[in-house]
Amino acid sequence: MARRASLSYWLHYNAIVLLAALIFIAMFAVYLILLPRGISTGIMVTAANKGVLLALVAAAQTFPVLTGGIDLSVGAIVIMTNCLASNYVNGNPLHIAEGCALTLICGLAGGAINALAVVVGRLQPIIATLASSTVFYGISLLFRPEPGGDVDDDFASFMTGAIGWIPISLIILCALLLLVWLPFRTSMIGRSIYAVGSAESAAYMSGIHVGRAKAASYILAGFFSAIAGLLLTLISESAQASMTNAGDLTLNSIAAVVIGGTSLFGGVGGLPGSILGAFILRTIGDLLFVLNAPALWQPLFQGVVLLVAVGLGALPLLRVRNRLEAFR
Amino acid sequence: MPWLAQWLRRHEPSFLIGCGCILLILFIGGIYNSHFLTLPYLLQQLQVASYLGIVAAGAMTVILLGHIDLSVPWTMTTSAMLATGLAGNFAHGILALPIALAIGAAIGLANGLGVAYVRIPSMIFTLGMNAVLQGLMVLYTGGSAPSSSATPLGIWLSNVHIIPGIANAVFCWVAVSAGMIILLRFTVLGRTIYAIGNRERAAYLCGLPVRGAILGAFMLAGIASAFAGLLLTGYAGKAYQGMGDSYLMPAIAAVVLGGTSIAGGHGTYKGTVMGTILIVVLQSVLAVMQMPDAGRQIIYGVIIFSMLMLYGRSPQNAR
Amino acid sequence: ETYAPKCFAPLNANTKTINFPAKKGPYKIGFANGFIGNGWRVQMLQTLRAYAETPEMKPQIKELRIVSVGTDVSAQIASMDNFINAGMDAIIVDANSPTAFKPVLRRAQQAGVLIVSFDNIFDGAEKYNNLIQVNQDQYAIGKLSAEWLLHNMKEKNKILEVRGVPGNSVDRDRHQGFRDALKEGGNPQVVEVVGNWDDGAGQKAVADALAVNGSFDGIYTQGGSIGVTHGLLDSHKPLVPIAGEGENGFRKLIASHSKEGLLGESIGQSPALVAVSLKAAVAALQGKPVPRKSGSRCLKPITRPSNPARIISRI
């Protein structure tokens, strides 16, 4: 009986994530079935690499969104760390490790700037991160005034390759889920972030360190963005300081987070959903490929699928029987 | 100067600090090059500010609700392209205005329906809408090569000076601003917008037309974007894909720098006007000063940061 | 001797030709497009489809798949990987980045897939024996513009340069070519503003620069030429020569103001480059020798005596 009840609670609280998982599985299955040459390691690696990249950015976005904030600078941090890494991830293994560490530190520093602005400066996150993203873009231009990069081929090939059938980027993502997300979910800081997002004043009254929770969320966002930047460096073995690219990544990350069932008002959702959301978004492109969609129709198709996907997230609201619940 | 003292007392500190910042930027620009303080330059900034200002006016109605409209870029582009393409030169392209506004309204309606009725978060629905509009415009330009040069009406509204020195676009902005002030201060819709931004549920239980107001606000935002798009065709001489790209984020920044809470329910229109001018002047001064791009970007971000620190902070905790 | 030498002009004397092992047609060809949201790209896609349907091409092509991925580099790399995995014979690409494609080029090389890049070039691509670049030499465009300005300006003191999107290789190359040529021609003072290749942004930047600096002796813009020209016209300052991009509206604008003495030069990157790329892909797959880098010599100044706008078109 108790087991049963636990399961039903779990289903109740994870319905949107499950829905996202089903959508992703359906889309990916269609893709695999329609593949002209069938499934191969190459196919999996390709899908994994681009999916994991967006998934990491979406993961970064998830933390601030959980606190009820938002980070419009995740894309800019990805580009900034990408530009930095393109200079340093080379040489002997020790140098490569140093370069990776430097990249992560750079991302953490970017996150810390946002955290300072939001927590100490008490700025509204949306505008604070908007301002910081231009700063990060400026720094990217310093790191990399023109496109290029010097990245170790072997390391990059290895990290963007596969062990047997399993893409390494996917392994890294799973490792992050296990080593960062699971402990986070059951840690005090994780609980604080959920509490702050759900009801900030109640959290404060209860003695939660609101500032600490918010700061942690932006720093974690910086950290995950830096990992994404590193992955981008390894995928492209170069970097280009591009604001368009940064903006695209940011907007896609928000879309992925929402598709994954994390509420933009905070307090509800989580990393697994965002990751699924990212993979769903990326699979749209793959479907265009296998369906051989007419070139000029593709952008429209992508827009419509995005709208439909986020619309599905709103389905529970159609079941609302108390109209008050539909209003904030 | 008692009037000055009175003027200073009448306005909240954030607004005054913002105005001070504008003067400071111009002053620093003036040290670099005295042309920054000449009337033609300032009037020219006013013209450029009109386009952003009109977009920001629309963005503000939506932000006051506690929502956001990310479909601004392609709303501008779509209405401008369709208006120039469909109106052509028939009767001086007079049809461009109704076409643009109707398209803006239609896009706003779609946004409003998605947000108010289907209740998809606006940030994501309008983002999707933006993508759909882009897709539609790719199809539109791909099917044929529609005319995209500005209609005479668009040029007249935007670039002709009925009063020498001041472009008509400035008067368009003044008209939109008058409309905004009336809307926000004296109409039921305006009051409802503030109420929704404050506490939607309470507004609903008061029997205020919550959904209608959301719909209305998004339509107004769509119309404002479309109007700005049309004016922009007159300024640049044509409608082109991507013409709205550089207006979304600055418009949001202008609204927030003007003291409107991004969570909704709080803010005055004069602040938005101030924020618009601030952004335009800052961009312009930075653009003309010769320095590497990196420096330009960093300084732009840092200045916005510092200004927010001066006055844009959220209220302190009870302590 | 390379195939169709008139069209596939080698970039320079050092350019090697590529002899791709002949395959039996018809071919499966993929096109990995990046961004699609502007008129140039739309026109380019339409050109590609139309060209693939011509009697000359149609029998050669078994399948033409087009994917547009937006501005994201990783997505474009993935789309190329998908083409490789799907067994395409050749992939045409309008690259989002000049440097990001090393890894996927390697994978294409291993898989024996021909890559044809156009519009945006790849840096350091000499080591791949499966890569053809059909392109404009951006450096040369900048250089030609500078030379034309130097020739046409009355005074040679102060020039306004309207740059493109920062951090981009096209911006870098055109700027470099422009500056190098100026250096040789007396090194006049240059005021730089950023126009992002956008008409609105360019116009604003020019208007501001003119308001603050008084006037210039010549203007070079990498793009958004219509806006830049409007900026000059609206300022009621003396009309000076403008070296701009290939927009049709720009050419018309210059022609319509020629009576007032407006002079312009227009160098463009034609969307039809894509057709040349398709032709090059098919030719190479058929085993014909094709230069690894081509296009630059197609860049022939066409000056029509009746038209004050010097129009340089390619291909």
Add this chain to the structure above:
Amino acid sequence: METMPPLLELKGVTKHYGAVTALSEGNLVCRSHTIHAIMGENGAGKSTLIKIIAGVVSPSDGQIFLDGKPISFTGPTDAQKHGCVCVFQELSLVPDLTVAENIVMISPPRKFGLIDAKAQRREAEKLLALVGCEDIDTRARVKDLPLSRRQMIEIAKALSFKPRLLILDEATSALTAEDVGKVYALLRRLRQEGTCILYISHRMHEIRELADVCSVFANGRHIQTFRHGEHTEGEIVKMMIGREISHLFPSKPWRNFEDDKPALEARNLIWEPRLRNVSASVMPGEIFGLGGLDGQGQREFLLALFGCLVGVSGEILVDGMPTYFRSPANAKKQPNALALIPEDRKSEGLMLKMSVAENLTAATLMQCRNGLFVSRTKEREAVENIVHRMQIKAIPDLPVETLSGGNQQKVVIGRWLLANPNILLLNDPTRGIDIGTKQEIYRLLRELADNGTTIVFYSTDYDELIGLCDRVAIFYAGQIIRTLKDGDITEEAIVANALNVTQAEEAQAL
């Protein structure tokens, strides 16, 4: 005993909010083994005092002594560490976390530095058992629970800190009689164990029942502290509001409603699972009470009448005409003219950052306009009228969030009085309101009823139902199981029916 330093002592504690002085020279001495009642009208500064003790706000002036030593709390956590724990009037629960997570929010049991979910649940269950709420599922999310349950959880959460000084700020205002009993027992037990309890309530009978010592505050000042029983209740009320209250409830007019046509009738309303076949008819000029345990469908009944629920089956008739309301906007229209005073003023009643005036006219904006525009003069008139009529202590141009709870509630009620409703639905409108204001509201309601307004009145306070209502419908599990009338409306009858005792007894008898 008296020579020992008191557990907590406040000397001259003052708090200013801008120009408003919420508390001036607050003096208080709290000793262990006592239940110390704090009384005062709305806006007297009670909550402010409590927030200072709990470390939520820092005082502008004055000193706090704990065990005779001066101390200043840096935040709620710090106060909790020193044993000063508060159950707030405005709930401090996080809606999206589970019950267990809320109860042991700050110091959950941990394993390897991470939260041990099982131990956490066990601990939460233990604490819930302490307050007699074993029935609450610790895995449920707080937002899915009714207000009364949440308040019990709040108390359980406070106990997790093992308080030496436990503060309850109107913590019982939303509780059902049954839960109040449990809380009494708990508080007495805690007192026995040495805890000092600061108890804030506007309900006299609760204070009668519990308090050892009483302190009265008025206008932000400490008036007097005395042992319970030293003053009569009349004297206390006078201390609080500066006047005496002779008749709390206005007298009920004797009227026979039987012959009238009902002004509002509900027939077989079903909205599973909260409403199961509810039928009732209310006569014009009647005050129709809704009673029973909290969460038995009363709230949903009111919402259904006001057009807030989707998929209600059954019929609603106004003045004999079948009607269907799509929304409150629809329901408030003439000639039906319904009005609903919502339950939670913070989340459903007020636009907190908007001014008092704007809040007051929110429901009647359409009447306050000239053509398309809102008429400032009409608005001003309406606001002045209602502020005067309801004696709202407020400057109309200030944000409504600066008002005390009672005055905020008056704003919510006043808003709807401006609309001249024919049918007034009230969802527990006197929660957290001082006795003086309550009296005013009762008088107002009776006055409205006498003038023909139909009133449906839900309350968790039995005294109110008894004193004010012409009839009382008792809800149980989504049904009206009994409608009491005239002399039948007694506390015994209400309680018995609320617990559905009579039916159970009847069933046993069968």
